[in-house]
Amino acid sequence: MKNVKSAVCIACGAEYEATPNITTCPKCGGILDIQYDYEYIRSQLTPEQLKARSDHSMWRYREFLPVEGASKVPKLRVGWSPFYEADRLAEMIGIKKLYIKDDGINPTGSLKDRASAMAVVKAEEAGVDTIACSSTGNAASSLAGNAAAAGFKTVIFVPERAPKGKVAQLMMFGATVISVKGTYEETFRLSADAISRWGWYNRNAAINPYLMEGKKTVSFEIAEQLDFKMTDYVAVSVGDGCTISGVWKGFKDLYAAGFIDKLPRLVSVQAEGCCPLNRSIAEGKDWEPMEENTIADSIAVGVPRNPDKALNAIRESNGIVVNVSDEEIYESMRLLGRTSGVFAEPAGATGTAGVKKAVLQGLIPKDATVVSLVTGSGLKDVANAIKAAGEPIAIAPDMNLLLEAFEKMNLK
Amino acid sequence: MKNVKSAVCIACGAEYEATPNITTCPKCGGILDIQYDYEYIRSQLTPEQLKARSDHSMWRYREFLPVEGASKVPKLRVGWSPFYEADRLAEMIGIKKLYIKDDGINPTGSLKDRASAMAVVKAEEAGVDTIACSSTGNAASSLAGNAAAAGFKTVIFVPERAPKGKVAQLMMFGATVISVKGTYEETFRLSADAISRWGWYNRNAAINPYLMEGKKTVSFEIAEQLDFKMTDYVAVSVGDGCTISGVWKGFKDLYAAGFIDKLPRLVSVQAEGCCPLNRSIAEGKDWEPMEENTIADSIAVGVPRNPDKALNAIRESNGIVVNVSDEEIYESMRLLGRTSGVFAEPAGATGTAGVKKAVLQGLIPKDATVVSLVTGSGLKDVANAIKAAGEPIAIAPDMNLLLEAFEKMNLK
Numbered sequence: 001m002k003n004v005k006s007a008v009c010i011a012c013g014a015e016y017e018a019t020p021n022i023t024t025c026p027k028c029g030g031i032l033d034i035q036y037d038y039e040y041i042r043s044q045l046t047p048e049q050l051k052a053r054s055d056h057s058m059w060r061y062r063e064f065l066p067v068e069g070a071s072k073v074p075k076l077r078v079g080w081s082p083f084y085e086a087d088r089l090a091e092m093i094g095i096k097k098l099y100i101k102d103d104g105i106n107p108t109g110s111l112k113d114r115a116s117a118m119a120v121v122k123a124e125e126a127g128v129d130t131i132a133c134s135s136t137g138n139a140a141s142s143l144a145g146n147a148a149a150a151g152f153k154t155v156i157f158v159p160e161r162a163p164k165g166k167v168a169q170l171m172m173f174g175a176t177v178i179s180v181k182g183t184y185e186e187t188f189r190l191s192a193d194a195i196s197r198w199g200w201y202n203r204n205a206a207i208n209p210y211l212m213e214g215k216k217t218v219s220f221e222i223a224e225q226l227d228f229k230m231t232d233y234v235a236v237s238v239g240d241g242c243t244i245s246g247v248w249k250g251f252k253d254l255y256a257a258g259f260i261d262k263l264p265r266l267v268s269v270q271a272e273g274c275c276p277l278n279r280s281i282a283e284g285k286d287w288e289p290m291e292e293n294t295i296a297d298s299i300a301v302g303v304p305r306n307p308d309k310a311l312n313a314i315r316e317s318n319g320i321v322v323n324v325s326d327e328e329i330y331e332s333m334r335l336l337g338r339t340s341g342v343f344a345e346p347a348g349a350t351g352t353a354g355v356k357k358a359v360l361q362g363l364i365p366k367d368a369t370v371v372s373l374v375t376g377s378g379l380k381d382v383a384n385a386i387k388a389a390g391e392p393i394a395i396a397p398d399m400n401l402l403l404e405a406f407e408k409m410n411l412k
Numbered sequence: 413m414k415n416v417k418s419a420v421c422i423a424c425g426a427e428y429e430a431t432p433n434i435t436t437c438p439k440c441g442g443i444l445d446i447q448y449d450y451e452y453i454r455s456q457l458t459p460e461q462l463k464a465r466s467d468h469s470m471w472r473y474r475e476f477l478p479v480e481g482a483s484k485v486p487k488l489r490v491g492w493s494p495f496y497e498a499d500r501l502a503e504m505i506g507i508k509k510l511y512i513k514d515d516g517i518n519p520t521g522s523l524k525d526r527a528s529a530m531a532v533v534k535a536e537e538a539g540v541d542t543i544a545c546s547s548t549g550n551a552a553s554s555l556a557g558n559a560a561a562a563g564f565k566t567v568i569f570v571p572e573r574a575p576k577g578k579v580a581q582l583m584m585f586g587a588t589v590i591s592v593k594g595t596y597e598e599t600f601r602l603s604a605d606a607i608s609r610w611g612w613y614n615r616n617a618a619i620n621p622y623l624m625e626g627k628k629t630v631s632f633e634i635a636e637q638l639d640f641k642m643t644d645y646v647a648v649s650v651g652d653g654c655t656i657s658g659v660w661k662g663f664k665d666l667y668a669a670g671f672i673d674k675l676p677r678l679v680s681v682q683a684e685g686c687c688p689l690n691r692s693i694a695e696g697k698d699w700e701p702m703e704e705n706t707i708a709d710s711i712a713v714g715v716p717r718n719p720d721k722a723l724n725a726i727r728e729s730n731g732i733v734v735n736v737s738d739e740e741i742y743e744s745m746r747l748l749g750r751t752s753g754v755f756a757e758p759a760g761a762t763g764t765a766g767v768k769k770a771v772l773q774g775l776i777p778k779d780a781t782v783v784s785l786v787t788g789s790g791l792k793d794v795a796n797a798i799k800a801a802g803e804p805i806a807i808a809p810d811m812n813l814l815l816e817a818f819e820k821m822n823l824k
Contacts, residue, residue, distance in 0.1 A: 056468050056492075076753045077494040080468075082519070084487055088563065107494070107517065107753060109791060149753030151500065160806065165577075165794040171801035172790060174750035176823060178814065179804040186809035193811055338586035341488045341519060341561030378584060379521060379791035382577040389583035392591040394572065397598035399605055402590065411588060 003041050004066045007032040007209055010308055018066060020126035023207045031309060032209040033249075034066050038256040047228055047259055056080040058114055058217035064253050066213050067121050074120050076149040078113040079217055081105045083225035086372075089339040093356045097369040099231065100352070101222050102342050104377030107149075108169065110298075110348075111218060111243060111375045112142035115205055118214030119143060120150045123201035129153060133203035134184075134191035137166035138298055138376055143203050144173035155200060157191035159184045163297060163381045184292065185303045205242035206305030212246040219250025222371055223260050230260050231369035233320075235267035235358075237350035238277055239299030241310025243375065244268055248313035264371070266319035267364070268310075269354025271296050271326065276303075277310050278321035287311070295326045295384050298347035298376060320363050322354040329353050330388035333378065343378035343385070351375070415453050416478045419444040419621055422720055430478060432538035435619045443721060444621040445661075446478050450668040459640055459671055468492040470526055470629035476665050478625050479533050486532050488561040490525040491629055493517045495637035498784075501751040505768045509781040511643065512764070513634050514754050516789030519561075520581065522710075522760075523630060523655060523787045524554035527617055530626030531555060532562045535613035541565060545615035546596075546603035549578035550710050550788055555615050556585035567612060569603035571596045575709060575793045596704065597715045617654035618717030624658040631662025634783055635672050642672050643781035645732075647679035647770075649762035650689055651711030653722025655787065656680055660725035676783070678731035679776070680722075681766025683708050683738065688715075689722050690733035699723070707738045707796050710759035710788060732775050734766040741765050742800035745790065755790035755797070763787070 007018045011030025016022060018034055025032060045063040053060045058079030082102045090098035103111040116139065123131050131147050133139055134157035147154045154175040158167060159182065171177055180187040188204070195202050205211040223230060230251070236244045244266060254260045270278045273293030280287035287307050292300040304310065314321065324332075329346045332353035336342040344352075352372040358364040378385050393409070395401040419430045423442025428434060430446055437444060457475040465472045470491030494514045502510035515523040528551065535543050543559050545551055546569035559566045566587040570579060571594065583589055592599040600616070607614050617623040635642060642663070648656045656678060666672045682690045685705030692699035699719050704712040716722065726733065736744075741758045744765035748754040756764075764784045770776040790797050805821070807813040 075496055077496075077517075082489040084489075084561075102519075105489075105517065105519065107514075108755065109789075145749075145753040145755065147753075148750050149496075158804070164798060165791055167804055168794050168797035168801050169755050169790065171804060172745060172749035172755055172797055173753060174746070176821075177804035178817070179806040180809050181806065182809040190809045190811065190814065194814060197811075333584060334586070337557075337584035338560050341557040341559075341585060343520065343557065343581050343584055377521075377791065378581065379577055379789065382580050382794060385580035385584055386576060389580050392570070392579055392583060392589035394591040394593065397592050397594040397602045399602065399609075402602065402606060405590070409588075 001066055001068055003036055003063060005035040005037050008035055020122045021201065022209065023202055031206060031306060034209055034213055036253065042257050050224065058117065061217055061220045064220065066210055068125055071121050071125055074117050074146060074150045076107045076117065076146050078106055078117040080221060083222065084340055086340050089335060092335065092339065093359050094366055095359050095364065095370060096367045098355065099371045100340055100342055100374060101218065101371055102374045103218060104344060104348055104374055108142045108145040109377035109380055110138040110142055111215065112138040113146060114214040114217050115139065115211035116142040116146040116203065118210050119201065119203040119208065120146050120152060122210045123152060126201055128201040130155060130200045131203050132156065132191060132195050132200040134188045137162040139205065141166050141170040144170035144175035148173040157187050159187045161297065163383065165380050165382060184301060188305065206240060212242055212249055215243055215246025216250030216253065218373065219247050220254065223254050228260050230262045230264050231371050232264060233267050233364055233368055233370040234264045235269055235351040235355045235370060235372045237299050237347050237375055238268045238270050238310060239301040239304065239347065241277055241304045241306035245306055245309035245313050248317060263317060266314055266317040267354055267358060268314045268319055268321045269351050270323050271299060271350065272323045274300050274302055275323045277307060278323055280311060281314055281321045296329055296346035296350050297381065298345065299350060320358060322358045322363065324350060324353040324357055328357060332356065333388045336374065342374055344374045345376040345378050345381045346384050348374045348376040348378065413478055413480055415448055415475060417447040417449050420447055432534045433613065434621065435614055443618060443718060446621055446625055448665065454669050462636065470529065470626065473629055473632045476632065478622055480537055483533050483537055486529050486558060486562045488519045488529065488558050490518055490529040492633060495634065496752055498752050501747060504747065504751065505771050506778055507771050507776065507782060508779045510767065511783045512752055512754055512786060513630065513783055514786045515630060516756060516760055516786055520554045520557040521789035521792055522550040522554055523627065524550040525558060526626040526629050527551065527623035528554040528558040528615065530622050531613065531615040531620065532558050532564060534622045535564060538613060540613040542567060542612045543615050544568065544603060544607050544612040546600045549574040551617065553578050553581040556582035556587035560585040569599050571599045573709060575795065577792050577794060596713060600717065618652060624654055624661055627655055627658025628662030628665065630785065631659050632666065635666050640672050642674045642676050643783050644676060645679050645776055645780055645782040646676045647681055647763040647767045647782060647784045649711050649759050649787055650680045650682050650722060651713040651716065651759065653689055653716045653718035657718055657721035657725050660729060675729060678726055678729040679766055679770060680726045680731055680733045681763050682735050683711060683762065684735045686712050686714055687735045689719060690735055692723060693726055693733045708741055708758035708762050709793065710757065711762060732770060734770045734775065736762060736765040736769055740769060744768065745800045748786065754786055756786045757788040757790050757793045758796050760786045760788040760790065
């Protein structure tokens with residue numbers, strides 16, 4: 001990989017060759033970070049060349065990605081998700097300009113497809129035929145789908161609270177699924193033991209440094225869809241910490257390669273009932289575990305597996321932190337649907353809930369420009385969608401009953 | 413609209429001006445069909461010009477669409493769905509070449525988004541602020557989503573059996589939803605009465621001739637994704653009859669304008685428990701109503717609203733008809749997921765189930781090339797996905813229990 005220099009431990013600074021199956025630092029257990037040769041990348045790709053490309057998937061950014069020249073791009077079409085100028089929503093929130101990046105429009109319905117597509121390529125490079133992970137759901141189904149399309153076997157560990165839709169989806173993709181009667185933390189530990197026992201390829205995002213490199217493609221797309229003129233803020237919902245780290249890495253890559261001349265400030269949005277990273281930033285203390293009290297299951301992570309990279313990202317970007325209640329998340333789901341036709345799962349709508357709250361609290365000025373990232377589709381968690389959306393008018397097929405119902409509801 | 417000549421009744425041949433709010437033939441009640449000036453279209457667009465376009469949505473085919481020059485394209489990004497060469501699935505089915513067109517990857521998760529996007533444009537042209545329809549679910553949620561993104565109000569009638577996920581989705585988009593305690597037929601009739609009473613824009617596909625013109629864009633994409641070298645067959649699941657009619661119209665348009673030099677044969681796939689159109693073709697008799705006995709709710713239409721166009725399409729294309737059981741539909745859902753990473757709802761997997769069966773029965777020769785259209789996402793109907801996919805292995809977080817479970821299942 002001519003564009004990659006090495007993998008460096010973010011804890012102790014040790015440097016390693018970026019082989020396909022590196023995980024955490026052998027010396028100190030810290031998380032590794034892939035380092036690039038930006039001068040080389042710049043010599044290989046210009047913004048103009050990029051714009052002319054016909055590949056509308058995450059792989060259009062190959063020069064920025066840690067994959068061997070000979071590696072084939074997976075078939076499943078991941079990335080190049082829609083990017084909307086959300087004028088009506090911006091007006092309702094009271095902000096100058098708001099964009100929605102809808103990453104629920106990915107093959108398995110979430111941003112995690114970007115990481116899983118990368119895992120498939122690296123597992124192929126590593127010569128392994130089985131990929132495993134633990135996940136609250138989206139990483140799992142995305143791994144199952146991307147691996148199935150590429151002919152890999154998968155073993156997936158989910159905590160028992162994972163929504164049925166997500167589990168059904170990954171069963172459909174042929175994964176061997178272990179539903180663990182315990183917390184996410186216990187699920188993660190069992191998966192780690194099994195992975196080391198059987199030598200499967202590890203798709204746990206906080207362990208495998210390549211996955212974040214897949215996730216960062218969402219930032220490449222945001223920048224390109226903005227014609228490389230960055231907004232002031234980018235809002236992201238935060239659980240494990242891997243997504244916000246990937247988002248930040250993407251912008252830093254583009255900045256280092258001269259594709260953008262300004263870095264956005266990150267808005268880290270967590271659920272009030274589970275916000276260990278935001279609490280750490282707000283109180284200026286080390287992070288501490290929290291309970292997992294939120295309906296936004298994808299970010300209900302009391303013991304984040306990637307705290308250091310996430311905290312670094314928020315701080316480096318001069319970011320802000322906002323915590324939102326479950327009711328604010330439901331409201332944000334309704335707002336996204338009703339103003340923009342975007343149907344988000346709770347964690348997917350959390351970023352936008354944070355933008356609204358931050359504007360209200362004066363943390364984001366009214367003349368700012370903001371991108372809000374929707375990380376997953378609302379179809380993934382129908383039970384919460386029903387709670388957020390309410391029930392339809394139920395009547396027998398009779399016009400008089402319809403007239404009555406409309407009158408009662410003050411319609412027409 | 414310089415590209416549109418008129419709207420012609422397919423029953424009595426009467427010709428009308430193609431105004432935005434035409435519905436059925438005022439003389440005989442027949443369904444209208446939009447007629448184009450293909451010479452004009454050919455003078456405006458070549459395949460080469462098309463390929464160079466950066467708009468990757470259904471609107472890249474604007475020259476073939478019945479919209480006014482001044483009309484704005486809706487914001488929600490509909491179309492340009494993924495197209496996969498499904499080699500492993502082709503091998504399992506025993507056919508030379510199989511492609512999957514995954515239209516579940518649309519903003520609201522189904523092909524119906526193409527029709528709803530068109531409805532939004534025509535409602536705008538007609539100067540109406542409310543759009544209404546009846547639907548088994550997908551047309552409803554797609555209308556709600558597309559209308560919400562464009563700022564229209566919607567009133568939507570669904571039969572009570574519509575899956576909860578679909579209903580939650582359209583509630584989230586802010587639609588006024590009427591859940592009718594009755595059949596699809598009764599739902600349809602109540603919606604028709606209400607639409608004529610209140611003058612809403614009519615998004616019932618068999619009434620409004622423009623919707624099929626939106627749906628036909630899926631064929632444009634299939635052809636372009638095949639580099640205009642058409643396959644021998646295109647398989648489509650059939651309920652109301654509107655989708656297969658739209659698919660056929662698209663190919664005929666391209667053929668008339670010289671973009672393709674061969675028309676595919678259609679494979680009309682219905683559920684055994686509800687196959688009035690296929691039965692009509694197979695027995696060479698007029699179609700007759702059937703009960704709605706299938707888990708594939710999106711095509712459970714005992715009284716199809718668009719039988720004439722659908723039957724014409726199958727006959728004109730020298731098409732074949734195949735009926736599949738619910739178990740074959742479940743199997744097809746598993747096959748699509750496990751070989752291709754495509755998660756389809758039952759009706760979405762029905763076309764592929766039909767291809768498998770038709771190959772097995774010798775109706776499609778083994779050396780044929782086939783496209784199978786997946787019409788909706790599996791996340792729309794989780795209950796059936798769970799039935800098709802099975803249950804995960806549930807254990808407490810303990811390696812010994814994992815070893816035990818694996819041993820029992822003969823894994824590792």
